[in-house]
Amino acid sequence: MLEFRGVGRTYPGPPPVTALRPADLSVRRGDFVTVSGPSGSGKSTFLNIAGLLDTPTEGTCLLDGIDVGGLADADRTAVRGRRIGFVFQSFHLLPHRTAQENVELGMVYAGVPGRERAERASAALRDVGLGHRRAALPGRLSGGERQRVAIARALAVRPALLLCDEPTGNLDSATAETVLTLLDELNDQGMTLVMITHDQTVAARGSRRVTIRDGVLNESAPTAAR
Template sequence: MKITSDPARVIELRDVVKTYAGRVPVHALQPVNLLVGKGESVAIVGPSGSGKSTLLNILGLLDTPTRGAYFLEGVDVTAADEVTRGAVRGQKFGFVFQSFHLLPHRTVAENVELAMMYARIPAVERRERTQNALETLGLIHRREADPRELSGGERQRTAIARAICLNPEVLFCDEPTGNLDSHNTGIVMDILADLHENGQTIVLVTHNLELAKLMRRTVSVRDGMVSERVNS
């Protein structure tokens, strides 16, 4: 694998193209050049079908580009196989989705610990990290609750706790407030803002332009083409 000269660039896409094969090929992403620096907050916006989910999937190593190069902390991982990509995702990335993906019949604390179990983090450390995350997100009093007993906002905070317990280099959030009312949307966005203030790199996909303005940069995707602006 090739090393570049600037590992401070956590993610770098170089001329990335994504085309879905078929009788009529779908050009989901035109050549994209994009940098995500350590500690940045980046919003990805665009209408339905614009390519923003495709871009997120490539950034999160959930999908591979048809052409172009992907560098992670200066290392070219474009040609990495799925086993390697999965290991990198587990070590470097956290994911928060619109659907909370919490397991019923397991407590809040058990749901938070689950990803750490797969990462083979020792039990004592898992419990400590879970305790700290639930305290940070105001959920310590719900640690023994069944996720089905939680409000939508509490479920999303549980999902965020699960993601940050792995100390991810980048936290990817795909429409994390899409199922929430305005009150809980505000709570979740305040949490993301606090995480960013403490150095967390955040990439947020949202259709809400007001939420996008809370991020430092906005990447707009339309018809597979990307443009950027720095938010004031």
């Protein structure tokens, strides 16, 4: 599904900064890949390239066999909107919009028609256990509920790949476990996940573990099944 072939990223200087050294990685359908490393190691650069938010300065990035690094910006944006869902640490919910409206807004850039947006949003909220909270504003939701709304927003576009950037970073341990259990369930249902985390306990949830240090990507031996 997602393949890095010698993908690297160097930002211009002076002096130039190599954030990600040439790396190979193949993410297959149904994988749950966790990516960990210290601050400044290259995790964000990796995520930005995987999520088509940035392009490599060397190598080839393929999504479903398409060289997305070679696409025009508008085409890359369209592919990202249709094929990739994002879940962030800080939720990024609009405070004056209900849970339902926040989920619907996530589909606007994917070009989903209005009536279908409402239907998909309702279904996605039910899938994450928040069908009864559709009309609630974010300020009336707990941290775990807000993160589940954010996950519903990502799922509503029916992505092939779900990218999670420190999705439990702002949550207490009990709430984080609830969110991680939901991600486990999504993966068990066939969703392909790539999750960035600094927490080694969270990293161990993945079926595959990748580490990045000083821009160098390495994959650990497969972990035991959950």
